[in-house]
Amino acid sequence: MKLGRLNHIGVATPSISDSITYYREVMGASDITEPFDLPEQGVKVCFVNTPTDSGMNGTQIELIEPFDESSPINGFLAKNPAGGQHHVCHEVEDIEQARAHFEGLGKRILGPTRIGAHGTPIFFLHPKDMMGQLTEIMETPKDGAH
Amino acid sequence: MKLGRLNHIGVATPSISDSITYYREVMGASDITEPFDLPEQGVKVCFVNTPTDSGMNGTQIELIEPFDESSPINGFLAKNPAGGQHHVCHEVEDIEQARAHFEGLGKRILGPTRIGAHGTPIFFLHPKDMMGQLTEIMETPKDGAH
Numbered sequence: 001m002k003l004g005r006l007n008h009i010g011v012a013t014p015s016i017s018d019s020i021t022y023y024r025e026v027m028g029a030s031d032i033t034e035p036f037d038l039p040e041q042g043v044k045v046c047f048v049n050t051p052t053d054s055g056m057n058g059t060q061i062e063l064i065e066p067f068d069e070s071s072p073i074n075g076f077l078a079k080n081p082a083g084g085q086h087h088v089c090h091e092v093e094d095i096e097q098a099r100a101h102f103e104g105l106g107k108r109i110l111g112p113t114r115i116g117a118h119g120t121p122i123f124f125l126h127p128k129d130m131m132g133q134l135t136e137i138m139e140t141p142k143d144g145a146h
Numbered sequence: 147m148k149l150g151r152l153n154h155i156g157v158a159t160p161s162i163s164d165s166i167t168y169y170r171e172v173m174g175a176s177d178i179t180e181p182f183d184l185p186e187q188g189v190k191v192c193f194v195n196t197p198t199d200s201g202m203n204g205t206q207i208e209l210i211e212p213f214d215e216s217s218p219i220n221g222f223l224a225k226n227p228a229g230g231q232h233h234v235c236h237e238v239e240d241i242e243q244a245r246a247h248f249e250g251l252g253k254r255i256l257g258p259t260r261i262g263a264h265g266t267p268i269f270f271l272h273p274k275d276m277m278g279q280l281t282e283i284m285e286t287p288k289d290g291a292h
Contacts, residue, residue: 022277
């Protein structure tokens, strides 16, 4: 498997609305997508687009807020009430090949491959097997969109 | 202030050597810089370069290992023995202007502006004022190097 683009870093927040204000007013962001619900992942999501030297797609900041009381990020926010860095997401060309690669290395995969916030298949790997980082693996969108 | 490029994410590790093996063998990285000491920051450092669609500089993964027993990342590793996501670093055009911007907002700046791992001025902001993220602000290298 080849290391793919760092698609996004996932940042948990108790309030996407407060985070959007923060990224606009404190960090100077101008390009933030509309929040939407991803109930199957238990989160509300939006993306802060960051600039690049090339003008092409930069690594995004994915803001995630709990969708409900069963959200998998509630535990993180209980420990980190202000929010914080939650996961990293790398792209791969072929999600099934990547899954087989990590399985072959004995890495714990958290649940089935499913459709992520960018509409392509994703899965997560256990942070204890990934040097402390909850790691999302995402298939690169075939249309080049991110 | 305008949000700049996401230069890198800082990942603390108990062993840069182990992390390099991990990024090569588990994550499939092929472009990792030679580790070097940054004693004034209390860390050993190297960068994992990630690919981009444009072929230009992508967001890097900065691996940081404690330089000695007074390293500022020892506390993080005591809580997270396997390592993990430690900070985010955004570029700005003018470091003094950025410092004045954050000071004006009452954000706590951690120490003086100093020279960072890329050879340009940097400073850090307190995670409690930055929605839970230890945030590094770095002046964009004037020669376009990263």
